[in-house]
Amino acid sequence: MTEFTPSSAAEVPPPPVSREESPAALAPFAHVDTWVFDLDNTLYPAHSNLFGQIDVRIRDYVAKLLSLDHDVAQTIQKDYYHRYGTSLRGLMVEHGVSPDAFLEYVHDIDHSAIDPDPALGRAIERLPGRKFIMTNGTRRHAEKTAERLGITHHFDDIFDIVAMDLLPKPHRDSYDKFLALHAIVGGRAAMFEDLARNLAVPHALGMRTVLVVPQGTREVFRDAWELDGASQPHVEFVTDDLTAFLDRIETL
The missing domain is CATH 3.40.50.1000 (HAD superfamily/HAD-like)
Known part of the structure; x- marks a missing residue:
């Protein structure tokens, strides 16, 4: 099954733009x-490592949900993230996880790391x-x-x-x-x-x-x-x- 569909055959994307940040290019x-x-x-x-906190909490959630050690849980977490766009989407598809508890848990972090x-x-x-x-x-x-x-x-x-x-x-x-x-x-x-x-x-x-x-x-x-x-x-x-x-x- 194809997970992502960037565009349809009927669409023609705009031509690439120069990467130079000159006034003309911009x-x-x-x-x-x-x-x-x-x-x-x-x-x-x-x-700032804010997302690093989320990453750890996702790993811990997967480990507890699937009764795995942290290393195995992190491997599964990253695989789902890569294949489904988010670890949550993978957990929903593969394990029927309800999203509410997951989202509340993984975003319960210390935002003071951001200045x-x-x-x-x-x-x-x-x-x-x-x-x-x-x-x-x-x-x-x-x-x-x-x-x-x-x-x-x-x-x-x-x-x-x-x-x-x-x-x-x-x-x-x-x-x-x-x-x-x-x-x-x-x-x-x-x-x-x-x-x-x-x-x-x-x-x-x-x-x-x-x-x-x-x-x-x-x-x-x-x-x-x-x-x-x-x-x-x-x-x-x-x-x-x-x-x-x-x-x-x-x-x-």
Whole structure:
């Protein structure tokens, strides 16, 4: 069974855009009026290790659920994450897990690991048009994280895993539902993500796509496959500094 359907044969994705962050290369952003940001490891740096806390709690949940030691549980957790988009989706499909208890448990973490980021807040505030968070996590987790960053008030809405009907990115249906809910025109939107595979559908929908890979990403709870795909055509831009990238866009 095919888990992810980035695009249909009838769609023709926009041509690749130069990765150089010159004013001319960034010109396509001049038409953007909707800005969509992933949450974990995108709006905050991976080295803060916030998602690392979630990762450990998912492992512990799998270990207890399946009566496994931690090493085996983590192997299963990562396999489900890779194949299904989230570990939760794998647990639901493979073991019939109810999502509510899982989501509450794994997001019960210490958000104080995140520091306020006023520079990021100013950069987001200056973007023209609407701004959204689209996350495979929960709204509560996104709200707490955004609050710590000091950027909550800049966003029009948070589209979380529950709003996706528990069908995570990169599934096409979730992007379609998000765009329809907010009347977003793909050709006038941009998507910022830390996973290249989650940009395939946005690119097919005509969105500008930016892969955010801060320095030190590989060292913090990241599997090799998570960092693959930066050279694929559906990744139009790659940046290791989201705030600086947004600042350059705002000079257009």
